[in-house]
Amino acid sequence: MTASVITGLVALVGVALGGWLSLRNQDRMWQREHQRQWRDIRLSVCNEFLAANRRYVAYVLDPGASITAVPHPREPGRLMPFFDETGRPYKEALEAGFTAMRLVTQRPDTVRAGVLFVNCAREVAAARATLSEADIPSQAFARLWAAEQDFINAVRAELGLATMPRQP
Template sequence: MDVAGTSITAVVALLGVVLGGWLSIHNQDRLWQRDHARQWRDIRLAAYKDFVAAYRQYVAYTLEPTANITAVPHPRVPGRLMPFFDETGRPYKEGLEATSMAVRLVSESAETLSATEEVVISVRHLAARRATHTEAALPAEDFEKLWSAQHAFLTAVRRELGLTEMPLSAYGVRWWRSET
């Protein structure tokens, strides 16, 4: 063998090692990115699940006949009332606040953030109304707004997580209405 043949063989072998190393690093990077995306999806899903549980518990407490809720005018939003709970209801308020903040921390979608805010506004409005109404006398339109906000939240979350459109219920899109 001559020097040129040996040199070519060495260069080809070296290129093979470099290419193999590059492909290995590239594949490892893709696997890491996929795993990272999966972990963040799981984190988001957990935050959204916790938020849904918290606002449903908040609403359930609001509808309790024994709930002690007061409301005062919002200092910065004219016409809006702010609900205040007694020590029994305070954990529900704190749970709602903490989980809505967690959603704000992990969500990547402006649509999800907006829908989260609408749910929070709706449940607070319902609680503020409960301060002046019995649970049985709460206006139906307050529940309509809440269920509409809930539907928008679930739709936004499903879209953000890459899930299919939310299936229609047996009652159609407006599944929260009793007259359909």
């Protein structure tokens, strides 16, 4: 009789242990899938933000672009660019991409790099308000491309990828 009780208890413990291990395995698989989905979301949103920034700058460099600039209300010495109806979609896409990027990224370094990237693009647009596309100072572009590289590397770090070397 004791042997059959012990056998039954051992079987019951085995079933409970098997169920617990199976549940633990499923939880781990769900967590990995959840992390993969968020990684894909971050990559997609950051890619769209980069593309919106590039389209914004391409519009700014268009000889027909109509841009005005006014002094920034809270940052003395800085100009805020404003676009006409043709350029407004580029600005709105950049702002939407910027907001989405801040919504899905995890690291403050990624957000800081994104803020700098947008500010550098706005600096180029503000310069374009008073200068032709050919007369925008090369330093503004150097800052913009360095900020883009920093943003890309921040996103790569967030995704667990190696940092890309700076381009000359």
